[in-house]
Amino acid sequence: MKFRKFGKALLMAALSLGVIAGVASCTQSYTVGFLFVTGNNTAGPNGTGYITGFKIDHNTGNLTEIHGLPVVGSQGSNPGRAVLTNGSRFVYVLNRGTDQISGGVCTAGTPAGQCNGANISEFAVGGTGILSSQPPVYFSQGYNPFRIVADSQGNFLYVLDAVAPSSAACQAALGPTITTCGDITAFKIDPSTGRLTLLVNAQVSSVTGSPLPYFPVPANPIDMALTSSFLFTLSGLPGATPNTGDVVFPYSFNTGNGQLTISQNSAQPINAGAGTAIVAASGIIYVLDNEPITIQPGNSGNFAAGTYLSQILPFTTGNGGALQAQTGGAVPDDPNQSGPIMLISEAKGKWVYLANQGANSGGTVAQSGIVGYVIDPQSKQLTPMAGSPFGTGSGPQCLLEDPSNQFFYTANFTDSSVTGKLLDVNAGTLSQIKIKGNDSFKLPGPPAWCFVSGRTS
Secondary structure (H helix, E strand, O other), rough: OHHHHHHHHHHHHHHHHHHHHHHHOOOOEEEEEEEEEEEEEEOOOOOOOEEEEEEOOOOOOOOOOOOOOEEEEEEEEEEEEEEEEEOOOOOEEEOOOOOOOOOOEEEOOOOOOOOOOOOOOOOOOOOOOEEEEOOOOOOOOOOOEEEEOOOOOOEEEEEEEEEEEOOHHHHHOOOOEEHHHHHHHEEEEEOOOOOOEOOEEEEEEEOOEEEOEEEEEEOOOEEEEOOOOEEEEEEOOOOOOOEEEEEEEEEEEEOOOOEEEEEOOEEEEEEOOOEEEEEEEEEEEEEEEEEEEOOOOOOOOOOOOEEEOOEEEEEOOOOOOOOOOOOOOEEEOOOOOEEEEEEEOOOOEEEEEEEEEEEOOEEEEEEEEEEEEEEOOOOOOOOEEEOOOOOOOOOOEEEEEEEOEEEEEEEOOOOOOEEEEOOOOOOOOEEEEOOOOOOOOEOOOOOOEEEOOOOOO
């Protein structure tokens, strides 16, 4: 009888320990997603690419390197932007290639045929965050590719090329006076393997009568943005130095077959003398403009009077993709920052954040950082966020929100680092995350882009 009582006591003690352990396990750290960064490895030959990855701790936002990464070599040279398709199964890295004469990364001005190693490489994402290469590599149809996007369903992939291979095709698509243009190469994504199949242009034919294997866009393209209805490209004025965006051209986007159809007869001037990027967020099209804006006293609205080094131009979308300036007009950047590179909307659509690379031009030193804005739920106008701007590393290349919607990260070019921020879900403000006790995590070399996956199993 005594033994049986003792046994019951042991059982109760074991159950109690189990409950305690179960409660404790609820507060234990686990990985909420993976953060990946592309860039160039300074320890390798010129143009040697890397893809490195980190586990994101759900409690703290701390980063831990994924075992087995970095992947040295991205199946091409000078990796730039990358996209992760819906479902986080496949990654596509755009390798910009190497200028055979200068030895540097290929740019819009690199002569045709002088760029080597430019391609699109595919990787599969494992449950542990490991990336496995999926041969073969793919090639865009134009010269000097530099931007890549995928649709929200992960069915189609689009690559923006600086120069189209045929002036006749430019004229056929954009008008008889057009002698040069850029282009978009389109691919269909196989949902099982991630393999890419070229999509030909159903609207424009080549001089031989066969379907054109790309979609012409105005010359000097700078950036593109894809919505559920349109693909917009931002292009610069002919001969402008540096190449900065001033016109927007829309293609209608067919979500069923991926086709792009010209919906406007010409590009639309938007008075962005130094446009650096075009972004679709929260139903608005934003053009980032790296030129000054002056707010006059007595007419400042939500912004203090004075001169700001850069600005955001918000637009709504009208018939055929025509852009209409949003009520309230241009939105000033922070007065001490410039070089806007990227804008994202927080997951709940309450705030937007602008990443600035900074600048040192003409004796004016502008800082890097993140500027926050509050979105008016009715008018969609932006107002300054209290406590903004928020610091980053030097020269951020990208800005993203983690899958749990708690943290923001930037990968920073100048100091080869990743920095993290904790989101205040009530105010939208961002505070510094200590990554392994430091303000930042060092990378193998200058980063080009970052992306995040929520697929952890």
